[in-house]
Amino acid sequence: MKKTHILKLCISIFFLSIGNQIIAQKTDSLKIKNPYSLRLGVDISKPIMGFFNKDFSGFEIAGDFRFKNRYYLASEIGFTQKTTSEEYINFTTKGTYLKIGANYNAYNNWLDMKNEIFIGFRYGFSNFNQTVNSYAINQYGTYFDEYAVQNPIQFDNLTAHWAELVLGIKVETFKNLYLGASASFNTLIKTTDPENFQNLYIPGFNKRHLNSSGAGFNYTISYQIPLYKKVK
Amino acid sequence: MKKSHILIFGIILSFFSCEVDDICLEPTTPQLIIRFYDIANPTNKKAVNSLNIWIVGKDSIIKNKKTDSIAIPLKTGANITTYKFSSSNAVDEITYSYERNEVFVSRSCGYKIIFKNITASKSTSNWVKQLIIIKPTVENEKNAHIKIMH
Numbered sequence: 001m002k003k004t005h006i007l008k009l010c011i012s013i014f015f016l017s018i019g020n021q022i023i024a025q026k027t028d029s030l031k032i033k034n035p036y037s038l039r040l041g042v043d044i045s046k047p048i049m050g051f052f053n054k055d056f057s058g059f060e061i062a063g064d065f066r067f068k069n070r071y072y073l074a075s076e077i078g079f080t081q082k083t084t085s086e087e088y089i090n091f092t093t094k095g096t097y098l099k100i101g102a103n104y105n106a107y108n109n110w111l112d113m114k115n116e117i118f119i120g121f122r123y124g125f126s127n128f129n130q131t132v133n134s135y136a137i138n139q140y141g142t143y144f145d146e147y148a149v150q151n152p153i154q155f156d157n158l159t160a161h162w163a164e165l166v167l168g169i170k171v172e173t174f175k176n177l178y179l180g181a182s183a184s185f186n187t188l189i190k191t192t193d194p195e196n197f198q199n200l201y202i203p204g205f206n207k208r209h210l211n212s213s214g215a216g217f218n219y220t221i222s223y224q225i226p227l228y229k230k231v232k
Numbered sequence: 233m234k235k236s237h238i239l240i241f242g243i244i245l246s247f248f249s250c251e252v253d254d255i256c257l258e259p260t261t262p263q264l265i266i267r268f269y270d271i272a273n274p275t276n277k278k279a280v281n282s283l284n285i286w287i288v289g290k291d292s293i294i295k296n297k298k299t300d301s302i303a304i305p306l307k308t309g310a311n312i313t314t315y316k317f318s319s320s321n322a323v324d325e326i327t328y329s330y331e332r333n334e335v336f337v338s339r340s341c342g343y344k345i346i347f348k349n350i351t352a353s354k355s356t357s358n359w360v361k362q363l364i365i366i367k368p369t370v371e372n373e374k375n376a377h378i379k380i381m382h
Contacts, residue, residue: 085338086342088340088343135343138256139344140307144308147307147309198338
């Protein structure tokens with residue numbers, strides 16, 4: 001008895017799914033032309049952060065190009081200067097970065113809407129310098145005064161390579177004008193650490209955690225330059 | 233977004249998780265470990281009955297302790313640390329000289345100092361009869377660095 005029930009269920013699911021596909025194909029017959037375009041924007045979060053936080057200044061330009069229905073080539077280029085203050089160290093990181101990768105739009109737009117919920121990856125590269133402004137020796141107890149060193153040490157020509165997983169959204173607010181937000185989860189591939197110090201902060205990668213991971217976010221305003229239109 | 237996408241994203245995300253590194257857990261600047269031995273029987277440890285250790289002008293760092301083993305800090309900002317050691321009423325002054333190497337530990341721990349080529353000397357022998365360096369490099373607190381015979 002039970003077996004026949006399961007069999008019936010399977011058959012009905014099978015026909016249901018076929019039926020669904022036929023309906024889906026029918027609605028798909030409406031042809032919508034979408035632009036294949038270059039989109040350029042700026043990250044507005046970094047200048048705002050720089051305005052409120054005197055230890056940070058940064059700028060980022062983001063661009064993408066739709067090369068296939070749901071796929072975009074994407075890139076970010078930026079500059080960061082940040083002073084990090086820890087309990088025993090104070091250091092300044094300064095440098096530029098470049099990220100190259102692609103986004104996949106997982107959002108199904110209605111008709112001619114052009115919004116995105118995307119997942120993407122990036123390869124990131126940064127060239128920077130670190131200056132240890134001051135540090136104090138971490139010692140046991142308080143019997144002796146803390147020994148603090150004030151003369152800055154600068155390390156030049158440092159590099160870092162990393163991979164990013166990006167998750168974000170983009171919404172067309174006015175014609176060809178987009179607002180976007182994204183978060184990235186970074187994992188360090190390789191970096192040249194200075195002698196007797198560590199790249200605790202890397203432009204574009206941000207704070208380096210113990211297991212060489214990092215995270216970032218951006219809020220972009222971007223403008224789409226339509227190049228040519230094509231059916232999906 | 234398809235359910236499978238969310239699942240894949242979740243799996244990938246788990247590889248990118250962060251760790252808390254705001255608390256210093258690694259060992260930092262080590263202290264000098266001293267063990268007290270019997271001058272009459274040099275392989276035997278011998279506790280000091282009433283041990284006081286201090287720097288001239290400061291409070292005692294060790295006060296009236298009965299022990300055969302102590303850990304005391306060395307100055308991280310100078311190459312010499314001079315301590316007064318007393319047992320009951322007898323006082324001896326011991327001077328430790330060393331080189332300092334600054335070593336980066338981590339974000340939360342900062343820098344520590346490793347003491348190299350340590351030497352110990354004394355001008356009097358009121359109760360401390362002999363100083364023996366076991367480890368001239370003080371880089372951790374796992375073993376004793378100096379023996380004091382009394």
